[in-house]
Amino acid sequence: MPTTQQPVAIITGASSGIGLGVTQALLERGWRVVATSRTISKSKELKPSPDLVLVDGEVSKKETAIKVTEAESSISAGSICWLTTLGFLFPSRSSTTPRTTTI
Ligand SMILES: NC(=O)c1ccc[n+]([C@@H]2O[C@H](COP(=O)([O-])OP(=O)(O)OC[C@H]3O[C@@H](n4cnc5c(N)ncnc54)[C@H](OP(=O)(O)O)[C@@H]3O)[C@@H](O)[C@H]2O)c1
Numbered sequence: 001m002p003t004t005q006q007p008v009a010i011i012t013g014a015s016s017g018i019g020l021g022v023t024q025a026l027l028e029r030g031w032r033v034v035a036t037s038r039t040i041s042k043s044k045e046l047k048p049s050p051d052l053v054l055v056d057g058e059v060s061k062k063e064t065a066i067k068v069t070e071a072e073s074s075i076s077a078g079s080i081c082w083l084t085t086l087g088f089l090f091p092s093r094s095s096t097t098p099r100t101t102t103i
Contacts, residue, residue, distance in 0.1 A: 006051070008032045008076040010068060012059050013085035015040045022083055027051060034071045036064065051075075059084075 009026050013019035014035035023035050023046065035046060036055040048054050053071040057064030072080060 006030060006032045007081065008034070008072065009081040009083060010034045010036070010072055011083050011085070012036050014046070015043050017085065019083070019085040020045060022085075023052075032075050034068055034075070036068050 009031055011019050011023045014023045015037040023033050026033055032051045034053045036057055038058055040054045041056050055067050055071050
């Protein structure tokens with residue numbers, strides 16, 4: 001059962017490679033994840049669940065940033081962890097409270 005105590009991560013480039021591996025590893029460890037890429041809703045490996053929100057979008061577009069932060073707000077009550085595998089970060093409320101997390 002998901003709780004607001006679960007740590008939350010936003011992963012860009014989550015449909016394959018490093019992003020997919022980290023997404024799967026975090027889910028196995030009890031995290032909630034907002035996973036995004038241009039085609040992530042077509043992923044054979046990742047299926048939406050209470051712990052996993054999939055957001056399709058071009059990472060450089062403002063509308064993707066809005067969709068991702070709205071999804072994050074819907075599942076997170078506290079601080080979050082960002083992992084970007086594409087060298088691009090959206091500004092969000094998390095940027096005002098940076099901290100490192102050991103995974
Ligand atoms: N793997 C390595 O050993 C390694 C080593 C050093 C550096 N890197 C670098 O680390 C990064 C990730 O590597 P990877 O091996 O995980 O790559 P990958 O398997 O090709 O994964 C790239 C991910 O980014 C998404 N993506 C690509 N362009 C996008 C865009 N414009 N907007 C939104 N999402 C986009 C792709 O999904 P969609 O197609 O669905 O958008 C996919 O989920 C790359 O920049 C790579 O050069 C990798």
